[in-house]
Amino acid sequence: MGIQTTRIYRFDASGCNGCDIEVLEILALVSVAELGIEIVETPNDANVLLVTGGSNLKSKRELESAYAAIQEPRLVIAVGSCAATMGIFKGGYAMAGPIDAIIPVDLYIMGCPPRPQVILGALADALQLKVEGMETLLRTPQGFRGDPHVDQGKCIGCGACANVCPADAIEIVESGTERLVRFMRKDCIFCASCQEVCPTEAVELHVGDKAWVRKKDASTSEARLQRRTCLVCGTPFLPDAQMNWAMSRVEEKLEMGTGDRSKLQRSLSICMQCRRKSIGEVREAKTILASLASRASGRGARC
Ligand code: SF4
Ligand code: SF4
Numbered sequence: 001m002g003i004q005t006t007r008i009y010r011f012d013a014s015g016c017n018g019c020d021i022e023v024l025e026i027l028a029l030v031s032v033a034e035l036g037i038e039i040v041e042t043p044n045d046a047n048v049l050l051v052t053g054g055s056n057l058k059s060k061r062e063l064e065s066a067y068a069a070i071q072e073p074r075l076v077i078a079v080g081s082c083a084a085t086m087g088i089f090k091g092g093y094a095m096a097g098p099i100d101a102i103i104p105v106d107l108y109i110m111g112c113p114p115r116p117q118v119i120l121g122a123l124a125d126a127l128q129l130k131v132e133g134m135e136t137l138l139r140t141p142q143g144f145r146g147d148p149h150v151d152q153g154k155c156i157g158c159g160a161c162a163n164v165c166p167a168d169a170i171e172i173v174e175s176g177t178e179r180l181v182r183f184m185r186k187d188c189i190f191c192a193s194c195q196e197v198c199p200t201e202a203v204e205l206h207v208g209d210k211a212w213v214r215k216k217d218a219s220t221s222e223a224r225l226q227r228r229t230c231l232v233c234g235t236p237f238l239p240d241a242q243m244n245w246a247m248s249r250v251e252e253k254l255e256m257g258t259g260d261r262s263k264l265q266r267s268l269s270i271c272m273q274c275r276r277k278s279i280g281e282v283r284e285a286k287t288i289l290a291s292l293a294s295r296a297s298g299r300g301a302r303c
Contacts, residue, residue: 049074121210
């Protein structure tokens with residue numbers, strides 16, 4: 001980024017102070033002098049603005065003034081989920097927006113909060129800092145789970161991950177004949193709930209990825225699933241992979257003849273709206289399943 005002497009001005013736009021604590025924790029890892037940077041008291045003396053928290057109505061004007069006051073070439077680093085997206089404060093009545101809605105941002109450091117090692121790594125990367133022993137310092141901290149990646153080949157598009165994600169970092173988008181399962185890293189707090197709940201082990205948190213990005217929406221991981229077309233009305237509804245997975249689960253547990261299999265397949269190819277209208281078909285499928293299950297339980301199998 002071409003900054004010669006690095007003079008950082010810290011700005012707390014509003015947040016829970018978790019990120020501020022992690023920023024201060026950097027000093028436990030390495031001394032500021034060793035880093036070759038200076039922490040300055042006023043924006044006029046700075047060329048780097050390190051912002052934590054999303055901006056609220058009160059801090060908005062101060063943030064604009066701080067940005068106008070820092071020296072060129074300016075570098076703005078947004079630290080943490082709130083700075084990038086407003087995080088848990090999204091939708092709050094007093095919020096003015098994420099930092100990039102107020103001033104241009106050059107680098108986003110993800111996490112709620114990001115670990116000090118991650119912040120230090122991002123600073124070293126963005127400011128081209130050279131610190132002895134940096135590799136040891138930046139070793140992934142114990143317990144850090146990494147970024148979620150979805151395996152297109154394993155994902156069935158069931159949406160369980162989106163249901164449990166506490167940060168709304170997973171979108172399920174129906175687009176024509178496709179369903180998209182989209183992981184938005186900018187919102188992710190690396191909690192691993194998606195990995196835990198996924199029935200097909202399609203999500204894995206990868207330790208070792210950089211948790212900082214220059215473009216907020218750049219590092220999205222996604223899976224695209226073909227949706228099944230309703231036999232009755234022709235509308236695409238649930239993903240084929242999800243229905244096939246459901247059918248294979250039934251087949252794993254219950255022995256069935258060709259006739260029952262094709263009736264169940266047909267039932268799984270009718271959308272919710274048409275199911276409500278042709279309830280008879282659904283009842284028939286339920287009856288088939290109930291009778292297969294009772295036969296299997298007679299043999300000791302469990303559904
Ligand atoms: S299969 Fe896993 S990754 Fe895919 S939508 Fe379901 S829970 Fe999410
Ligand atoms: S790790 Fe998964 S569940 Fe947790 S915030 Fe990130 S995308 Fe959501």
